[in-house]
Amino acid sequence: MSGDVRFAVLGSLEVTVGDIWLKLGGPVPTRVLTTLLLEPGRMVPVSRLVEAVWDDSPPRTAEHQVRKAIADLRQRIPDGGALLVTEGPGYRLAVDPENLDLSRFSLRLRQAREAQESGRTAEAADLLRAALALWRGPVLGGSGGSVIAAASAVLEERRLAAVEQLVELRLALGESGELLGDLRQLIAEHPLWETLRGHLMVALYRSGRQAEALEEFRTVRDLLVEELGIDPSPRLTSLYEGILRDSPELAAVAPAVREQREAAPAEQPPATAPQSVTAPCTLPHDLTDFAGRDRELRRLLELAEPPEGDAVRIVAIDGMGGSGKTALAVRAAHRLADRYPDGQLYADLRGFTPGERPRRPAAVLGALLRTLGVPSERIPDDADGRVELWRATLAGRRLLLVLDNALDAAQVRPLIPASAGCLVLVASRNRLAGLDGADWLSLGTMSPSDSLELIRAALGAERAAAEPRAVAELSALCGRLPLALRVATARLCSRPRWTVRYLVERLDDEARRLDELTSGDHSVEATLRLSYQALDDEQRAAFRLLGLHPGAETDALAAAALLGVRPREAEDLLEHLLDMHLVEQYEIGRYAFHDLVRSFARRLLGQQRREERAAFGRLLDYCLAVTESACRTLYPGRARIGERSSTATAFQLPRLKDAVRAEEFFDREHVMLLAAVERAEREGFHHHAVHLARNLVFHLNSRSYLAEYLHAAGVAVAAARRLDEPRTLCLSLTNLSAVLWKLGRFREGIAAVSEALELTRRHGERGQESICLDQLGLLHSCLGHLGMAERYLEQAVALHEELPDGRQRSYAWCNLSTVYAWFGRYEDAAAAAERAALLCQGSEARGEEIIALTDLATARLGMGQPAAALVPLERALELGDESRMPENLALTLALAAEASEGVGAVERATQYAAESLRMIRSKGTATRNATVENVLGRFHRRRGDYPRALALHTSAHGHAVAVDYRMEIARALNEMAEVLEGMGDFRQSGVHRQRAYDLFKEMGVPMNASLMV
Known part of the structure; x- marks a missing residue:
């Protein structure tokens, strides 16, 4: 990724990555994305997205098309899976506010209001100018349907209110003549806007043009009477009268007076009592180069607000190793320190510390009590006595306690004070579900903008600005994990001759990436290994095997096949890894490795090669079984070849009971399936590679993912050659020639299908021979060899008539119809196309029927029959x-x-x-x-x-x-x-x-x- 994904919705929809503008597809994904952008961070139900796209007339497949649009957007937008989050009955756009113009617009308006309320008039005006500069017009240019139009109307009202506020501020700052042009332009667009008319009258009056100011009032009065049948408002009438009598209240504020007002503070904050010098503080130092995490810090400070009643406030921060939990907790503690005058204490519980055992609660309590000044001789030896003394010591006190590196809730629970005036911040790699009464903040990876901010803070703005593209790539390769980013930037700082690009190239090799992310005693691999070692033997073995999965994410059914366990056992394991932050979850039921965790898991492979090969074979069996099920639903007429793996039925498969579910499966998993095909061929699972590729190319063809189709077909041909199965090789070659035709590589396609034709004739495969003849005719026709194409196609049609496959016969008739039309034989072309369309009726061959109907229309247009062609x-x-x-x-x-x-x-x-x-x-x-x-x-x-x-x-x-x-x-x-x-x-x-x-x-x-x- 070359930079943050940025969204602009205030006008025509724009999605950019650096200087690259992303194409979003058709109107459905555009309106879906726009609707989500209008409510950033909120769950938008699918029903509302349907309404936004089609208003009151949605098609039968509306919900399906919305989900397809989401899937397509996730493919088109970098990090789309993390941005477009499935949540309950809808979707949520988890976009960084700095990357959305609407969020920046709202922020600037809020900041302007606060500045104005504090008397900072010039600053407020600048903020309003910045907000209005983001505006490029109505949402989607005003063509987004009723739902989007309603939201756009609300935004337009906010914009106009901001315009009015800015004009008032500019008048307050002493502007008059400079405002006239802007005001006249605004009034031309909104002639009945009385407030703006009043501002124009004031600006004219202050510019020494009293007569024009009075004339402006008469103009708007006549317009209001003519258009609305009403008189000007009392406020505008009063202003008119003030101008008539040269009221001193209308004069501009003198610059010196204005500057004096702005320099004076709006309100003096109440003085706070000085903190006792005896109050202990053992907090670690706050990082001077702390960067990013502003949103998380704000949320943490909100959660830390004292609760109502007599309960102690507990806030627990969980996240994977290296996510910056400690740094965030310490920064928040320093921000909150003055609220807790009786002390700010820090304790490392060593739940995940190399070479050390987790600290026992009794030992921690002893150290904390001594820090508070309790003599050692008064501290009981037993754990229960220490808990009682700890709670009694803190009774009535206001104390802040940071418990870092916690192992589990049992370690933390005895350390919680009973005093309502205390705040406890807990940081742990585990989700401490047993910690009652706690509020939770789960820390993920940094946002793109935050990670870039951290790099700039560590390297210096000048060095980072010199290589913006490489800096963005460094952020992505480090998975936007704070520890990885700090290690990478530390290496660059210690090697001033290194460029960012040089380090990026070193990190690009996944096998070496974890080695590169080590600096001194900071190591991403060592940090991840601590979490791994906290698992039991069975969990560690499963974690290693999950590294075999070729996709970005998995579900419990695929994991069960890979691990050789029941789906419920696989789900329990994945949920435990989720609690340990060794996997992530962007969608319910789907689990994903962070990039660096995946690298770590794959580094562990090779310890049990036989076990690993068997696991990958089980996953391939599962993938083959699921894709067979999906293809039977979507493409029921396709020919069957070869024998399927008999072990596939041992696994529980997803319920692909209709075409919508089957397509959703392929849309979600096709990238993983392509990677599985590649690895299957590479590791000698040739049977799986051929048949899995064949199932996959049906979907890739239907979605026009032609580059992926070409790659899968090529892998299938290579694997089929190793199997020494002529029929399988023939089918793989014809699949390859089909995509070569689509890509315009006609001569390569002819070579592939000619080899297939020779194989079919040698082994007497009549059905495959007809397909080969059909494809040869199609490919030769594209090269202008029409006579040869006609002969091939007529042979194919004749041979197809002996066979039951209606879909393939339809293809041949369509191709022959095209050649007839090119020769000008439109009646023959129409007859061939009609025959093709008839073969498709009543079947699931929707795509083939569309082609046949289009060819029929072509022939009728050739005969000069536009009305008949429209049918x-x-x-x-x-x-x-x-x-x-x-x-x-x-x-x-x-x-x-x-x-x-x-x-x-x-x-x-x-x-x-x-x-x-x-x-x-x-x-x-x-x-x-x-x-x-x-x-x-x-x-x-x-x-x-x-x-x-x-x-x-x-x-x-x-x-x-x-x-x-x-x-x-x-x-x-x-x-x-x-x-x-x-x-x-x-x-x-x-x-x-x-x-x-x-x-x-x-x-x-x-x-x-x-x-x-």
């Missing part, structure tokens, strides 16, 4: 979902724009065209970009928008040339000729026309056929 297009749009193959939906929308214009539905056509372009630009391949942009370019040319048409065809030509997509190259050239001719550039038009003609002739395509898709 299949509207059906395809009903079936379509932007989350599944958005590039295909973009083509459907582009054709719908063309057909709608053909029937005179101009407004609808314009909407379709805009949505198609947005979709293809956000997530389209080179081949599909070329096709869609050529269709949209033709659409805009026919409407007379030649510049836009030319830009689209030029872009399409670039995309097509990049992958040698011959038909779209020729079509782009031909359409560019049409556009240039319409613009009067006949010379350049002729050049493009000749090049198009040569390509069409080479492919055997008649020129009139080139006008259609």
Whole structure:
């Protein structure tokens, strides 16, 4: 990550990382994220997010689409899993207030109000200017639906109130002439705003323009009578009368008087009694370079406020080793020291101290009593007696006690005073659930901004500013763990010749990272090892095995498979590790290692290699079983190959009872599954690698994650070669060729599928042979070998007719329909597409049906039948979902724009065209970009928008040339000729026309056929 993720919602939505602007996808994720940003830190129910996206007309799949949008945002936004938190029935955006313009806006307004109340007028004005500078317009530009519009209206009222307050402050500071331009502009936007009119009258009067001030009153009076039928307010009328008589109250405050007022304190705080010189203080020193944690410190100080009644205040801070618990507790203790005049005591309970046993409560009490001046001879020997004396000694006293490094609640409980005037701060790596009456503050890793602040404080602002990108990477590599950041910066400070980039490169090797994060007696690994050693033998073994999990997070079912235990046992173990802060939880039921803890767990591997291999095999069995279950639900017609692992049924699987649950599983786990495929192939689990990759690529294809699809397919081919299973290798090669086609790597795809065809014919696999012929026809057609493509596809169709797989037959008919359309044989193309669509009806092949319907519409448009084309297009749009193959939906929308214009539905056509372009630009391949942009370019040319048409065809030509997509190259050239001719550039038009003609002739395509898709 190159820097903090920053959000701007006061205007059009902007999400940036450093100088990089993130694309958020379509309107659904945009409105979902905007709604969460409008309520930062609060849980927003899914039902409200649905309302924000669709108002009163949500589709049947609205909740599912919202959850998909959340999943997509987590992928697009760095640290999205930590930012977008699932909470109860909704989601919460855990964004640092400094990284959200709305939060900064609210903070500046609050600071301005406080400054004004304290008489700091100039400071208040500056704060208001800073707040208003954040404003770029209404939320989402005013196009966000009723829910967002209502919130935007509230924010607009706050903005206008701030504007009014700033004007008042500027008048109070003696400005008059400088204000006139701003006031006139504001009044032009809000002509009936009486308060601003009054301020303008005062500014004019103080500028020596009394007549204009009086005229301003007459203008607003006439406007109010005409528009609203009312007279000006008494306040405005009184101001008018004051100007008439030159009231001295309207004169500006003299600068000297104003400065004197601002210099005087608004209120003197009451004097506090001096602390007794005999009150003991054993607190460690407060860190001079303490940085960040402002939000946590504020929360800790709030929790430390004295309770009502006679109870002692207890605040417990828990967090993983190295999270800065002690530093935070000590800083808070120093801030609170003057409230506890009878002493501020610190005790290290050594719950997690290398080479030492935890201190017994009786020993700690003896030391504390002696610190308070109790003679040793009066301190009882037994533990109960010491507890009684401790509580009696503190009766009626106000004392602050910091108990650091606590092991458990049993160690802490005897040390709690009984006096209501005392405060106890406890710091522990464990969540001390048995500590009754305590308030809790769980300390996680630092926010991105806080971690950068810590680095700047340690290195110095100048050194940090010299390498901002490397500093951000250092923060990420240290997992924003305070101890790791302090160790890393200490190494840099002790080695002034080292650059931050040099240390980042050393830390980039995960195998060495923990070694690098050691400086003197500070070591991240040593700190983590203390928590690990506090586990029992069984828990330590499980912790090591969890390091085998290839994902960022896991659940109890996957952990149970990995550990070879029941899910309830796995969940209990994970919950214990959560209490120990050895795992984290961002979502209920999901557990994640911190990056450095994962590195530590993986460093422990290798002690029991046979046990570890068996555990990873169990996890692969589990993953294979779950993905098989999901694929059976989502893709019921797919062919089965090979034998599945028989041990998979030994594990409890998640209930993927419908398509929504199955898709949610793949959306959440596809990154982990891809890592599992890679590791399975690397470690010799070739069977798992092939079959798991095959299951995964179905999902990657549907979501258009083509880079991941290509990688998984390549791994599957490598593993299949080692298995020596021809049918498995053939299927893996055809999967690979499919993604190579999508990516425009046609010749590589032909090589892969040609090898597959040879294998199928050698072993008599008729079903696979038909698929290979189909793919060869498709790939050759893209290279302009249309005659060859037609022969392959007609062979494929004939062979498919002998076989039961309707989905594959549908693909072949669709590909043949495309070639017929390119030849100008639109009736044949329509018949082929109709046959494909018929094969898909009544099945779960929604994506295939959309393609068939789109091809049918293409043929009907070629025959000059826009009304008939709209019928299949509207059906395809009903079936379509932007989350599944958005590039295909973009083509459907582009054709719908063309057909709608053909029937005179101009407004609808314009909407379709805009949505198609947005979709293809956000997530389209080179081949599909070329096709869609050529269709949209033709659409805009026919409407007379030649510049836009030319830009689209030029872009399409670039995309097509990049992958040698011959038909779209020729079509782009031909359409560019049409556009240039319409613009009067006949010379350049002729050049493009000749090049198009040569390509069409080479492919055997008649020129009139080139006008259609």
